[in-house]
Amino acid sequence: MFADQLSSEQRQVVFDLAVMLAHADHDVSEEEQQYLKNFSGAFGIEYDLDKSDMNIDNALMAFTTRRDKIILLQELVKLSYKDGHFGQEEQENVFMIAQKIGLNDPELLIRVETWVREGVNWIYEGEQMLES
Helix, strand or coil: CHHHHCCHHHHHHHHHHHHHHHCCCCCCCHHHHHHHHHHHHHHCCCCCCCCCCCCHHHHHCCCCCHHHHHHHHHHHHHHHHCCCCCCHHHHHHHHHHHHHCCCCCHHHHHHHHHHHHHHHHHHHHHHHHHHC
């Protein structure tokens, strides 16, 4: 997990944004809930799925380096894949966040999405091999 390279403040923001993203399609799936539980447990973050009062612009100020911003986007795309697909609402929200943090380079976003998708496929293939 690359999130372990972030500060505790940044990890809290990743969690909060992930909660908002999970709500984007109005259906927080079991897989998304499990991801959020795992993330909160791993980093000692309170598992709270109500982020309606969050100020996104203020929260994003915690991300100052390109490295931290890429990790943020990677974690959000990873959550988006937990329900089996990177849906339109999720894509729009990730793109909006990328714009707000100054990483609105379509090529970079495609690379991050490809990185996550290949990781998801790698895990799936391994699970299939071990089950057979």
